[in-house]
Amino acid sequence: MTDVTAGAAAADMRGSPDLAVRMEGVNKWYGAFHALKNIELSVQRGERIVICGPSGSGKSTLIRCINQLETIRDGRIVVDGYDLTGSKKNVDLVRQETGMVFQQFNLFPHMTVLENCTLAPMKVRGVSRAEAETTARKYLERVRIPEQADKYPAQLSGGQQQRVAIARALCMNPKIMLFDEPTSALDPEMVKEVLDTMIDLASEGMTMLCVTHEMGFARQVADRVIFMDRGEILEMGTPDAFFGNPQNERLKTFLGQIS
Protein backbone atom coordinates (compact mmCIF):
# COMPACT_ATOMS: atom_id res chain seq x y z
CA MET A 1 0.00 0.00 0.00
CA THR A 2 2.85 2.41 0.67
CA ASP A 3 3.98 4.06 -2.51
CA VAL A 4 5.91 6.79 -0.79
CA THR A 5 9.64 7.03 -0.41
CA ALA A 6 9.24 9.01 2.76
CA GLY A 7 12.76 8.97 4.12
CA ALA A 8 14.46 10.61 1.16
CA ALA A 9 11.75 13.17 0.48
CA ALA A 10 11.07 14.18 4.08
CA ALA A 11 13.99 16.56 4.30
CA ASP A 12 13.39 18.97 1.42
CA MET A 13 10.96 21.85 1.78
CA ARG A 14 8.97 21.80 -1.44
CA GLY A 15 9.16 18.05 -1.82
CA SER A 16 8.96 16.20 -5.07
CA PRO A 17 7.69 18.63 -7.72
CA ASP A 18 5.73 16.09 -9.71
CA LEU A 19 3.58 15.07 -6.75
CA ALA A 20 0.33 17.01 -6.36
CA VAL A 21 -0.46 15.60 -2.92
CA ARG A 22 1.55 13.53 -0.49
CA MET A 23 0.12 12.27 2.80
CA GLU A 24 2.41 10.46 5.23
CA GLY A 25 1.24 8.72 8.39
CA VAL A 26 -1.80 10.97 8.71
CA ASN A 27 -3.92 10.42 11.81
CA LYS A 28 -7.07 12.30 12.69
CA TRP A 29 -9.23 11.97 15.79
CA TYR A 30 -12.65 13.39 16.66
CA GLY A 31 -12.48 13.06 20.43
CA ALA A 32 -12.15 9.32 21.01
CA PHE A 33 -13.09 8.46 17.42
CA HIS A 34 -10.14 7.56 15.22
CA ALA A 35 -11.28 9.07 11.91
CA LEU A 36 -8.13 8.58 9.83
CA LYS A 37 -5.62 5.82 10.57
CA ASN A 38 -2.07 6.07 9.23
CA ILE A 39 -3.05 7.34 5.81
CA GLU A 40 -0.31 7.04 3.18
CA LEU A 41 -1.20 8.50 -0.20
CA SER A 42 0.63 10.07 -3.11
CA VAL A 43 -1.16 11.72 -5.98
CA GLN A 44 0.70 12.52 -9.20
CA ARG A 45 0.01 15.70 -11.12
CA GLY A 46 -2.84 15.21 -13.53
CA GLU A 47 -3.97 12.07 -11.77
CA ARG A 48 -7.69 11.38 -11.22
CA ILE A 49 -8.44 9.61 -7.97
CA VAL A 50 -11.85 8.37 -6.92
CA ILE A 51 -12.39 7.55 -3.26
CA CYS A 52 -15.31 5.39 -2.21
CA GLY A 53 -16.43 3.57 0.89
CA PRO A 54 -19.33 3.32 3.30
CA SER A 55 -20.54 6.44 5.13
CA GLY A 56 -18.38 7.34 8.08
CA SER A 57 -15.35 5.64 6.54
CA GLY A 58 -13.31 8.85 6.57
CA LYS A 59 -13.28 9.56 2.83
CA SER A 60 -14.65 13.12 3.14
CA THR A 61 -12.38 13.78 6.09
CA LEU A 62 -9.42 12.67 3.99
CA ILE A 63 -9.97 15.16 1.18
CA ARG A 64 -10.91 17.92 3.65
CA CYS A 65 -7.46 17.50 5.19
CA ILE A 66 -5.86 18.43 1.89
CA ASN A 67 -7.08 22.04 2.12
CA GLN A 68 -7.05 21.96 5.93
CA LEU A 69 -10.77 22.28 6.48
CA GLU A 70 -9.82 19.57 8.96
CA THR A 71 -6.64 19.65 10.99
CA ILE A 72 -4.74 16.47 11.69
CA ARG A 73 -3.21 15.22 14.90
CA ASP A 74 -0.08 13.77 13.39
CA GLY A 75 1.51 12.92 10.10
CA ARG A 76 2.49 15.14 7.23
CA ILE A 77 0.61 16.53 4.26
CA VAL A 78 2.44 18.16 1.37
CA VAL A 79 0.32 19.74 -1.36
CA ASP A 80 1.96 20.99 -4.55
CA GLY A 81 5.25 21.01 -2.67
CA TYR A 82 3.91 23.08 0.25
CA ASP A 83 4.20 21.35 3.61
CA LEU A 84 1.02 22.09 5.57
CA THR A 85 2.49 21.08 8.92
CA GLY A 86 2.57 24.11 11.18
CA SER A 87 2.73 26.70 8.40
CA LYS A 88 -0.27 29.00 8.20
CA LYS A 89 1.26 30.68 5.18
CA ASN A 90 1.50 27.40 3.30
CA VAL A 91 -2.08 26.55 4.27
CA ASP A 92 -3.23 29.87 2.75
CA LEU A 93 -1.24 29.21 -0.41
CA VAL A 94 -2.59 25.69 -0.77
CA ARG A 95 -6.19 26.86 -0.31
CA GLN A 96 -5.70 29.31 -3.16
CA GLU A 97 -4.46 26.54 -5.43
CA THR A 98 -7.04 23.96 -4.43
CA GLY A 99 -10.65 24.13 -5.55
CA MET A 100 -13.34 22.34 -3.60
CA VAL A 101 -16.87 21.32 -4.53
CA PHE A 102 -19.23 20.37 -1.73
CA GLN A 103 -22.18 18.02 -1.48
CA GLN A 104 -24.48 20.91 -0.50
CA PHE A 105 -23.04 23.31 -3.16
CA ASN A 106 -22.46 26.02 -0.52
CA LEU A 107 -22.97 28.87 -2.96
CA PHE A 108 -23.25 32.26 -1.29
CA PRO A 109 -27.02 32.89 -1.36
CA HIS A 110 -26.79 36.68 -1.06
CA MET A 111 -24.67 37.04 -4.19
CA THR A 112 -25.47 36.50 -7.84
CA VAL A 113 -23.85 33.65 -9.72
CA LEU A 114 -21.34 36.10 -11.20
CA GLU A 115 -20.55 37.60 -7.77
CA ASN A 116 -20.05 34.11 -6.37
CA CYS A 117 -17.45 33.52 -9.06
CA THR A 118 -15.63 36.86 -8.80
CA LEU A 119 -15.39 37.25 -5.00
CA ALA A 120 -12.32 35.11 -4.35
CA PRO A 121 -10.30 36.18 -7.43
CA MET A 122 -10.88 39.84 -6.48
CA LYS A 123 -10.34 39.56 -2.73
CA VAL A 124 -7.67 36.87 -2.62
CA ARG A 125 -5.76 37.38 -5.85
CA GLY A 126 -6.43 41.11 -6.15
CA VAL A 127 -7.71 40.78 -9.71
CA SER A 128 -9.73 43.72 -11.11
CA ARG A 129 -13.50 43.36 -11.34
CA ALA A 130 -13.45 43.48 -15.14
CA GLU A 131 -10.86 40.74 -15.37
CA ALA A 132 -12.58 38.60 -12.73
CA GLU A 133 -15.89 38.90 -14.59
CA THR A 134 -14.30 37.93 -17.88
CA THR A 135 -12.79 34.85 -16.26
CA ALA A 136 -16.07 34.03 -14.51
CA ARG A 137 -18.05 34.24 -17.75
CA LYS A 138 -15.52 32.03 -19.45
CA TYR A 139 -15.92 29.31 -16.84
CA LEU A 140 -19.70 29.70 -16.69
CA GLU A 141 -19.63 29.14 -20.44
CA ARG A 142 -17.56 26.02 -19.86
CA VAL A 143 -20.01 24.55 -17.36
CA ARG A 144 -22.72 25.54 -19.87
CA ILE A 145 -24.73 28.06 -17.87
CA PRO A 146 -23.52 31.47 -19.12
CA GLU A 147 -27.09 32.78 -19.24
CA GLN A 148 -27.55 32.36 -15.47
CA ALA A 149 -24.79 34.80 -14.49
CA ASP A 150 -27.07 37.44 -12.99
CA LYS A 151 -29.42 35.10 -11.14
CA TYR A 152 -29.26 34.20 -7.48
CA PRO A 153 -28.39 30.62 -6.48
CA ALA A 154 -31.90 29.94 -5.14
CA GLN A 155 -33.29 30.57 -8.64
CA LEU A 156 -31.28 27.68 -10.10
CA SER A 157 -31.80 23.93 -10.04
CA GLY A 158 -29.52 21.74 -7.95
CA GLY A 159 -27.54 20.63 -10.97
CA GLN A 160 -27.08 24.21 -12.13
CA GLN A 161 -26.01 25.28 -8.64
CA GLN A 162 -23.40 22.55 -8.50
CA ARG A 163 -22.06 23.58 -11.91
CA VAL A 164 -21.81 27.16 -10.64
CA ALA A 165 -19.89 25.80 -7.65
CA ILE A 166 -17.48 24.08 -10.04
CA ALA A 167 -17.09 27.28 -12.07
CA ARG A 168 -16.55 29.28 -8.89
CA ALA A 169 -13.72 26.96 -7.87
CA LEU A 170 -12.19 27.06 -11.37
CA CYS A 171 -12.12 30.87 -11.34
CA MET A 172 -9.25 30.64 -8.85
CA ASN A 173 -7.35 28.69 -11.48
CA PRO A 174 -6.64 25.79 -9.12
CA LYS A 175 -4.05 23.08 -9.67
CA ILE A 176 -6.05 20.48 -7.77
CA MET A 177 -9.81 19.98 -7.56
CA LEU A 178 -11.43 18.24 -4.61
CA PHE A 179 -14.98 16.91 -4.98
CA ASP A 180 -16.82 15.88 -1.83
CA GLU A 181 -19.80 13.78 -2.97
CA PRO A 182 -20.77 16.38 -5.60
CA THR A 183 -23.80 14.50 -6.87
CA SER A 184 -25.17 13.02 -3.64
CA ALA A 185 -27.60 15.87 -2.96
CA LEU A 186 -28.92 16.01 -6.54
CA ASP A 187 -32.09 14.67 -8.05
CA PRO A 188 -31.26 11.70 -10.30
CA GLU A 189 -31.93 13.58 -13.55
CA MET A 190 -29.37 16.21 -12.64
CA VAL A 191 -26.53 13.87 -11.75
CA LYS A 192 -25.45 13.45 -15.35
CA GLU A 193 -25.00 17.14 -16.13
CA VAL A 194 -22.66 17.49 -13.16
CA LEU A 195 -20.74 14.31 -13.96
CA ASP A 196 -20.35 15.45 -17.58
CA THR A 197 -18.83 18.69 -16.35
CA MET A 198 -16.41 16.71 -14.19
CA ILE A 199 -15.52 14.42 -17.09
CA ASP A 200 -14.75 17.49 -19.23
CA LEU A 201 -12.49 18.75 -16.50
CA ALA A 202 -10.73 15.39 -16.19
CA SER A 203 -10.11 15.27 -19.93
CA GLU A 204 -8.29 18.60 -19.68
CA GLY A 205 -5.72 17.11 -17.32
CA MET A 206 -6.91 18.55 -14.01
CA THR A 207 -5.63 16.76 -10.91
CA MET A 208 -8.80 15.54 -9.23
CA LEU A 209 -9.71 13.76 -6.01
CA CYS A 210 -13.37 12.79 -5.96
CA VAL A 211 -15.33 11.24 -3.17
CA THR A 212 -18.29 9.72 -4.93
CA HIS A 213 -20.58 6.72 -5.15
CA GLU A 214 -20.83 7.05 -8.94
CA MET A 215 -19.00 3.88 -9.94
CA GLY A 216 -19.64 4.48 -13.64
CA PHE A 217 -17.77 7.77 -13.31
CA ALA A 218 -14.95 5.97 -11.47
CA ARG A 219 -14.61 3.40 -14.22
CA GLN A 220 -14.65 6.05 -16.91
CA VAL A 221 -12.26 8.70 -15.60
CA ALA A 222 -10.30 7.42 -12.60
CA ASP A 223 -6.64 6.52 -12.84
CA ARG A 224 -6.89 4.96 -9.41
CA VAL A 225 -9.79 4.03 -7.19
CA ILE A 226 -9.40 3.95 -3.43
CA PHE A 227 -11.57 2.06 -1.00
CA MET A 228 -11.77 3.31 2.57
CA ASP A 229 -13.46 1.83 5.60
CA ARG A 230 -13.22 2.78 9.30
CA GLY A 231 -10.58 5.42 8.62
CA GLU A 232 -8.22 3.17 6.68
CA ILE A 233 -7.28 2.86 3.02
CA LEU A 234 -7.97 -0.83 2.42
CA GLU A 235 -7.51 -1.08 -1.32
CA MET A 236 -6.16 1.09 -4.10
CA GLY A 237 -5.77 0.26 -7.76
CA THR A 238 -6.72 0.91 -11.35
CA PRO A 239 -10.46 0.72 -12.06
CA ASP A 240 -9.96 -2.58 -13.91
CA ALA A 241 -8.22 -4.23 -10.98
CA PHE A 242 -10.42 -2.53 -8.41
CA PHE A 243 -13.74 -3.58 -9.89
CA GLY A 244 -12.58 -6.70 -11.76
CA ASN A 245 -10.45 -8.35 -9.15
CA PRO A 246 -10.98 -6.83 -5.67
CA GLN A 247 -8.81 -8.36 -2.96
CA ASN A 248 -10.17 -7.00 0.29
CA GLU A 249 -13.18 -8.79 1.77
CA ARG A 250 -14.91 -5.60 2.91
CA LEU A 251 -14.48 -4.11 -0.56
CA LYS A 252 -16.05 -7.22 -2.11
CA THR A 253 -19.02 -6.83 0.25
CA PHE A 254 -19.22 -3.10 -0.50
CA LEU A 255 -19.17 -3.61 -4.28
CA GLY A 256 -21.80 -6.30 -3.90
CA GLN A 257 -24.05 -3.88 -2.03
CA ILE A 258 -23.83 -0.92 -4.39
CA SER A 259 -24.01 -2.67 -7.76
Added chain:
Amino acid sequence: MPLIRPFGLPEFWIILMAAQWTIALSAIAFAGGGLGGLLTALARVSDSRWLRGLSTGFIRLFQGTPLLMQLFLVFFGMNILGLAINPWVAAAVALTLHASAFLGEIWRGCIEAVPSGQREAATALGLRYVNRMRYVVLPQASRIAVAPTVGFLVQLIKGTSLAAIIGFTELTRQGQIINNATFSPFAVFGSVAVIYFMLCWPLSVLARRMEFRFSRSAVR
Protein backbone atom coordinates in the same frame (compact mmCIF):
# COMPACT_ATOMS: atom_id res chain seq x y z
CA MET B 1 -46.02 82.61 39.89
CA PRO B 2 -48.20 80.30 41.97
CA LEU B 3 -46.58 77.38 43.76
CA ILE B 4 -48.71 74.89 41.88
CA ARG B 5 -49.36 75.56 38.22
CA PRO B 6 -51.81 73.69 35.99
CA PHE B 7 -50.68 71.10 33.47
CA GLY B 8 -51.20 72.68 30.06
CA LEU B 9 -49.69 72.90 26.62
CA PRO B 10 -46.48 74.71 27.73
CA GLU B 11 -45.85 71.96 30.29
CA PHE B 12 -46.53 69.28 27.69
CA TRP B 13 -44.13 71.07 25.36
CA ILE B 14 -41.36 71.00 27.99
CA ILE B 15 -41.84 67.25 28.38
CA LEU B 16 -41.89 66.73 24.61
CA MET B 17 -38.64 68.67 24.24
CA ALA B 18 -37.00 66.38 26.80
CA ALA B 19 -37.63 63.50 24.44
CA GLN B 20 -34.66 64.73 22.40
CA TRP B 21 -32.40 63.71 25.29
CA THR B 22 -34.02 60.30 25.36
CA ILE B 23 -33.39 60.01 21.62
CA ALA B 24 -29.82 61.29 21.94
CA LEU B 25 -29.02 58.88 24.76
CA SER B 26 -30.60 55.98 22.85
CA ALA B 27 -28.67 56.89 19.70
CA ILE B 28 -25.35 57.07 21.52
CA ALA B 29 -25.97 53.79 23.33
CA PHE B 30 -27.11 52.14 20.13
CA ALA B 31 -24.15 53.36 18.07
CA GLY B 32 -21.63 52.51 20.79
CA GLY B 33 -23.42 49.26 21.51
CA GLY B 34 -23.42 48.43 17.81
CA LEU B 35 -19.66 48.67 17.65
CA GLY B 36 -19.16 47.00 21.04
CA GLY B 37 -21.74 44.36 20.16
CA LEU B 38 -20.01 43.51 16.89
CA LEU B 39 -16.68 43.09 18.65
CA THR B 40 -18.32 41.07 21.43
CA ALA B 41 -20.10 38.81 18.93
CA LEU B 42 -16.91 38.25 16.94
CA ALA B 43 -15.01 37.49 20.15
CA ARG B 44 -17.75 35.02 21.15
CA VAL B 45 -17.30 33.02 17.92
CA SER B 46 -13.52 33.39 17.63
CA ASP B 47 -11.03 30.54 17.74
CA SER B 48 -9.28 32.04 20.74
CA ARG B 49 -10.42 30.52 24.04
CA TRP B 50 -9.19 33.61 25.82
CA LEU B 51 -11.39 35.95 23.77
CA ARG B 52 -14.38 33.62 24.02
CA GLY B 53 -14.08 33.42 27.81
CA LEU B 54 -13.70 37.17 28.21
CA SER B 55 -16.68 38.01 26.01
CA THR B 56 -18.83 35.31 27.62
CA GLY B 57 -18.05 36.74 31.06
CA PHE B 58 -18.89 40.26 29.88
CA ILE B 59 -22.24 39.13 28.46
CA ARG B 60 -23.16 37.06 31.55
CA LEU B 61 -22.33 39.98 33.84
CA PHE B 62 -24.61 42.42 32.00
CA GLN B 63 -27.37 39.91 31.37
CA GLY B 64 -27.38 38.85 35.01
CA THR B 65 -27.67 42.29 36.63
CA PRO B 66 -30.43 44.92 36.43
CA LEU B 67 -29.82 47.87 34.15
CA LEU B 68 -30.40 50.16 37.14
CA MET B 69 -27.50 48.56 39.04
CA GLN B 70 -25.32 48.96 35.95
CA LEU B 71 -26.18 52.66 35.86
CA PHE B 72 -25.48 53.00 39.60
CA LEU B 73 -22.17 51.17 39.38
CA VAL B 74 -20.90 53.30 36.51
CA PHE B 75 -22.24 56.51 38.08
CA PHE B 76 -20.73 55.90 41.51
CA GLY B 77 -17.74 54.09 40.09
CA MET B 78 -16.72 57.24 38.23
CA ASN B 79 -16.65 59.01 41.58
CA ILE B 80 -14.37 56.35 43.08
CA LEU B 81 -12.04 56.63 40.08
CA GLY B 82 -11.80 60.34 40.84
CA LEU B 83 -13.76 61.48 37.80
CA ALA B 84 -16.31 64.25 38.07
CA ILE B 85 -19.85 62.92 38.54
CA ASN B 86 -21.67 63.53 35.30
CA PRO B 87 -25.06 61.86 34.75
CA TRP B 88 -24.79 62.34 30.99
CA VAL B 89 -21.49 60.49 30.69
CA ALA B 90 -22.45 57.85 33.24
CA ALA B 91 -25.74 57.07 31.47
CA ALA B 92 -24.07 56.97 28.04
CA VAL B 93 -21.29 54.67 29.24
CA ALA B 94 -23.57 52.33 31.19
CA LEU B 95 -26.13 52.03 28.37
CA THR B 96 -23.38 51.52 25.79
CA LEU B 97 -21.93 48.64 27.81
CA HIS B 98 -25.41 47.24 28.36
CA ALA B 99 -26.21 47.41 24.62
CA SER B 100 -22.81 45.92 23.71
CA ALA B 101 -23.48 42.87 25.85
CA PHE B 102 -27.02 42.29 24.62
CA LEU B 103 -26.31 43.01 20.93
CA GLY B 104 -23.19 40.85 21.23
CA GLU B 105 -25.29 37.90 22.34
CA ILE B 106 -28.03 38.55 19.76
CA TRP B 107 -25.52 38.83 16.93
CA ARG B 108 -23.55 35.79 18.08
CA GLY B 109 -26.70 33.78 17.52
CA CYS B 110 -27.16 35.33 14.06
CA ILE B 111 -23.56 34.58 13.06
CA GLU B 112 -23.92 30.99 14.22
CA ALA B 113 -27.18 30.67 12.29
CA VAL B 114 -25.25 31.05 9.02
CA PRO B 115 -24.61 27.45 7.89
CA SER B 116 -21.05 26.26 8.51
CA GLY B 117 -20.81 25.26 4.84
CA GLN B 118 -20.70 28.97 3.96
CA ARG B 119 -17.58 29.50 6.04
CA GLU B 120 -16.05 26.32 4.66
CA ALA B 121 -16.70 27.31 1.06
CA ALA B 122 -15.15 30.72 1.68
CA THR B 123 -12.17 29.13 3.42
CA ALA B 124 -11.71 26.64 0.59
CA LEU B 125 -11.63 29.55 -1.88
CA GLY B 126 -8.68 30.99 0.01
CA LEU B 127 -10.55 33.86 1.71
CA ARG B 128 -9.05 34.66 5.06
CA TYR B 129 -10.84 35.53 8.30
CA VAL B 130 -11.59 39.22 7.67
CA ASN B 131 -12.83 38.76 4.09
CA ARG B 132 -14.73 35.62 5.06
CA MET B 133 -16.58 37.53 7.74
CA ARG B 134 -17.01 40.72 5.75
CA TYR B 135 -18.25 39.31 2.46
CA VAL B 136 -19.77 35.94 3.33
CA VAL B 137 -20.80 35.51 6.96
CA LEU B 138 -21.79 38.97 8.20
CA PRO B 139 -24.00 39.93 5.21
CA GLN B 140 -26.01 36.77 5.76
CA ALA B 141 -26.03 37.15 9.54
CA SER B 142 -27.18 40.77 9.27
CA ARG B 143 -30.35 39.80 7.43
CA ILE B 144 -31.25 37.49 10.26
CA ALA B 145 -30.24 40.16 12.77
CA VAL B 146 -32.43 43.06 11.60
CA ALA B 147 -35.63 42.16 13.42
CA PRO B 148 -34.14 41.18 16.81
CA THR B 149 -31.84 44.22 16.66
CA VAL B 150 -34.72 46.66 16.16
CA GLY B 151 -36.55 44.79 18.90
CA PHE B 152 -33.63 45.39 21.24
CA LEU B 153 -33.51 49.08 20.23
CA VAL B 154 -37.08 49.40 21.52
CA GLN B 155 -35.98 47.88 24.84
CA LEU B 156 -33.03 50.27 24.93
CA ILE B 157 -35.19 53.37 24.39
CA LYS B 158 -37.43 52.33 27.25
CA GLY B 159 -34.35 51.47 29.32
CA THR B 160 -33.04 55.04 29.07
CA SER B 161 -35.86 56.03 31.44
CA LEU B 162 -33.77 54.59 34.28
CA ALA B 163 -31.18 57.31 33.69
CA ALA B 164 -33.71 59.61 35.37
CA ILE B 165 -32.76 58.01 38.69
CA ILE B 166 -29.13 59.16 38.47
CA GLY B 167 -30.38 62.64 37.64
CA PHE B 168 -30.09 62.77 33.90
CA THR B 169 -32.89 64.97 32.59
CA GLU B 170 -34.45 63.00 29.80
CA LEU B 171 -38.10 62.28 29.15
CA THR B 172 -38.96 60.51 32.43
CA ARG B 173 -37.00 62.90 34.65
CA GLN B 174 -38.57 65.90 32.95
CA GLY B 175 -41.94 64.31 33.68
CA GLN B 176 -41.03 64.03 37.36
CA ILE B 177 -39.95 67.66 37.43
CA ILE B 178 -43.15 68.85 35.77
CA ASN B 179 -45.18 66.64 38.09
CA ASN B 180 -43.54 68.27 41.10
CA ALA B 181 -44.73 71.61 39.80
CA THR B 182 -48.22 70.61 38.65
CA PHE B 183 -49.23 67.68 40.87
CA SER B 184 -51.09 66.13 37.96
CA PRO B 185 -49.33 62.76 37.91
CA PHE B 186 -51.82 61.01 35.69
CA ALA B 187 -51.76 63.66 32.96
CA VAL B 188 -47.99 64.10 33.23
CA PHE B 189 -46.95 60.44 33.18
CA GLY B 190 -49.72 59.65 30.69
CA SER B 191 -48.09 62.19 28.36
CA VAL B 192 -44.67 60.71 29.03
CA ALA B 193 -45.95 57.22 28.22
CA VAL B 194 -47.57 58.41 24.99
CA ILE B 195 -44.30 59.98 23.87
CA TYR B 196 -42.40 56.74 24.59
CA PHE B 197 -45.06 54.86 22.68
CA MET B 198 -44.74 57.19 19.68
CA LEU B 199 -40.99 56.54 19.66
CA CYS B 200 -41.18 52.78 20.05
CA TRP B 201 -44.26 51.76 18.13
CA PRO B 202 -43.01 52.74 14.63
CA LEU B 203 -39.84 50.78 15.33
CA SER B 204 -41.84 47.70 16.27
CA VAL B 205 -43.81 48.01 13.03
CA LEU B 206 -40.58 48.46 11.10
CA ALA B 207 -39.08 45.35 12.72
CA ARG B 208 -42.09 43.27 11.76
CA ARG B 209 -42.00 44.57 8.16
CA MET B 210 -38.31 43.84 7.80
CA GLU B 211 -38.71 40.38 9.26
CA PHE B 212 -41.35 39.68 6.65
CA ARG B 213 -39.30 41.10 3.81
CA PHE B 214 -36.13 39.19 4.71
CA SER B 215 -37.95 35.95 5.27
CA ARG B 216 -39.34 36.31 1.75
CA SER B 217 -36.01 37.26 0.18
CA ALA B 218 -34.37 34.26 1.85
CA VAL B 219 -36.67 32.03 -0.19
CA ARG B 220 -36.39 34.20 -3.27
